[in-house]
Amino acid sequence: MQTIQSYLNEDIGLSDASLSKLIVSVITIFILWLIRIIVLRIVWRQNKNIKVRYQWKRALSIIVPLIGIVMIIGIWMHAFKQFGAFLGLFSAGLAIALKDPLTNLAAWFFITFRKPFVVGDRIQIGEHAGDVIDIRLFQFTILEIGNWVDADQSTGRIIHIPNGKVLLESQANYSTAFEYIWNEIPVLLTFESNWEKAKSILQQIINQHAENISKGAEKDIFEASKNYMIYYKNLTPIIYTKVKDSGVELTMRYLCNPRKRRGSEDEIWESILIQFKQHTDIDFAYPTTRFYTSDNNSKT
Template identity: 25%
Template sequence: MSDVLQSAFNAFLEELKNSESLIRLTVSTLLLILVVAVSRFLLRRFIRRNIQSSEMRRRWLIQLRNILLIVLVLGLVVIWGHELRTFALSMVAIAVALVIATKELILCVSGALIKGGARSFNIGDRIQVKEFRGDVIDQNLLTTTILEVGPGRSMQQRSGRMVVLPNSLFASEAVINESYSQDFVLHTFSVPFLRQHEWRPAKQKLLELAQKHSEPYLEQAKRHFARLSYRTGLEQPVVEPRVTIQLQCAEELHLIVRLPTKEHDRNQTEQAILAELFADDDYLGDYLPRV
């Protein structure tokens, strides 16, 4: 890019050297400056001698200075107009080339500014951008690095892969921050059943297990979400564990479990509940034969 800038500037200088009117332009510029300087000297002298009021004299001197400055600038533009247009076109071409060559870098910097201004997330937060989901471990002006969590949105364990995201994504894509509440989160997971399965006792068992695993820090989680609601001005969410039903189709339903848990214990809590749920019963009923 520096070579392009240098070549454009050299072309501008070469055009000036080869121009037959260069001497005329220089002489015209010197004459204009001389005329303005002489006019300023004579007019200032006339004003000082013929205007008695100091306030009026100061006002005329200021107006004279401004008028002569405008005349000088307009005169220079008229004299050097063609050369200035040539130089301006060269600079526009350089600017366009510069923007095209650094488009991705500009988008990355813009994304970093948007991300920082909106305070979308911090180091350690779990985020999702498009299909990329993971824990943020590093961020700079151009990229953000995450440890992938998945596969899928329902998984809560790391896959062992590191993903480097260009910050340009944050300028055009929505960011989901799963750790916005920091210490505690309202974790949700789904347990699918067929309508013929014994899902009613499973629903009751899931509620009991959710209450059991959240009981040690339920009051602490309530205070945490109360402080968060006060700080953000939002309504305080219901923190107590709950199990709801979601119908996916006519033959299938999902039991949606929601419970408060510590931010870094989501996967362990979910797996512990599922392990205890199916430890003594598979809830198949008479739909499939037992072995």
């Protein structure tokens, strides 16, 4: 111990006071780290809820370092005063060298207090979309959806995104304020089909699957309007008619939960196939080519 102290005093140039501060700082960091580990182990043993565990871990990851910074500053406050000019120049150089980490840290404060999204939200930022599963000081993590997988379902990939992206890229939040999205299913029929009957059938199907959601969405919109200028005149499912090159297109528009979009489409399409099968005057359209003979009276 005496040899280490002599080395620090003579070779490194630390005074006894500075050496004492250094030792106290190291002990403080170790004790705070130990307290964090003990608290997490107690939480892990007494609670099996994944969400509660994550909230404890995230809270300790923020609170413990902040307490440590305050305590270290208190220990070294007198020394900081003596080296004020040097620290000013050093801080300026450090700010330039650590521009990106500092930007990510500033963005973390923005995410924490402004809350453009929270853990559990489904978001899209830039080209990436997914469910937020973690938010840290320098990056947040999403469980990716979409990409090569249809209907916004999970790909299984975890993507880590620097916090600074929220200050540079636009963000779309599927969950905050209004927890529904509009989904559309186009159904293309031949010109010869009885499209009026088909539209009536589709309206019945979409009402059966989505009318209850529309009623629940009214309350959510009322709550969201307290913070955002959100206004919808009509929330009930509707069918739009449009003429295309190869037939009559009937588009079903309805509200659904973002995480249930593919499931709702599956149920609706099964109902459509079952219902249309019972009617011989309704046929799906598909790309075809017609050839006419020279007399213009027959075709194939």
